[in-house]
Amino acid sequence: MKNNIRVERAKLRMTQQDLADRVHVSRQTIVAIEQGKFNPSTVLALRMSAIFNTPVNDIFELEEGDWKE
Amino acid sequence: MKTFKLLPHGWQTAGWTIAGMGAGMMLWGFFLDTHKESFLVCEQWVIGVILWTIAFLIMAFAQEEYEDERIHSIRMNTLGITAIIYAAMIILNPLANILLSHIFSPLAYAEISTIKGIFLRPLLIYVLLFKFFLWKENRSLKYEE
Numbered sequence: 001m002k003n004n005i006r007v008e009r010a011k012l013r014m015t016q017q018d019l020a021d022r023v024h025v026s027r028q029t030i031v032a033i034e035q036g037k038f039n040p041s042t043v044l045a046l047r048m049s050a051i052f053n054t055p056v057n058d059i060f061e062l063e064e065g066d067w068k069e
Numbered sequence: 070m071k072t073f074k075l076l077p078h079g080w081q082t083a084g085w086t087i088a089g090m091g092a093g094m095m096l097w098g099f100f101l102d103t104h105k106e107s108f109l110v111c112e113q114w115v116i117g118v119i120l121w122t123i124a125f126l127i128m129a130f131a132q133e134e135y136e137d138e139r140i141h142s143i144r145m146n147t148l149g150i151t152a153i154i155y156a157a158m159i160i161l162n163p164l165a166n167i168l169l170s171h172i173f174s175p176l177a178y179a180e181i182s183t184i185k186g187i188f189l190r191p192l193l194i195y196v197l198l199f200k201f202f203l204w205k206e207n208r209s210l211k212y213e214e
Contacts, residue, residue, distance in 0.1 A: 025139070029139040
């Protein structure tokens with residue numbers, strides 16, 4: 001799954017640690033999400049959406065491989 | 070994590086300390102025991118195995134420094150893999166017991182293998198696998214400067 005969390009963070013001049021503190025996860029988790037190594041839960045995605053004031057669909061995007069299981 | 074209560078992170082240190090003590094007892098038993106055909110059931114060895122069981126039980130149920138959903142995900146995956154490995158070992162264990170009971174006294178080996186097989190082994194596999202997966206995941210992350 002692709003995401004543009006980094007871009008959204010940059011708009012708000014927010015560091016990874018700042019975002020991690022605000023959504024109550026570790027910095028490693030934010031890094032893992034940005035690098036596509038971990039998919040956030042619905043709650044975590046909605047928290048980010050609220051902080052960035054951006055719809056979830058604009059932050060996260062499904063890739064072709066995500067349709068297969 | 071709201072639904073899964075774990076011990077505070079400080080208990081990890083206690084767990085490793087007890088594991089160290091257990092390792093020391095096992096080494097002591099190995100070098101001091103004079104009944105070489107039954108060294109697995111000398112007192113120090115049994116105490117060592119019990120200490121390791123307690124240590125890994127504590128470590129399995131103690132939090133990481135920061136518990137969040139990613140750690141929970143790694144924890145659940147590790148539990149699943151541990152269950153599969155342990156199921157395979159249960160199937161292969163009787164074969165190993167038959168072979169090893171010819172080397173050591175069968176009754177004596179049965180006692181210690183029960184403690185190791187039922188209690189210690191799954192805990193050991195789970196804790197070591199979890200630590201390894203966590204280390205591997207964290208190592209692969211590239212932090213921005």
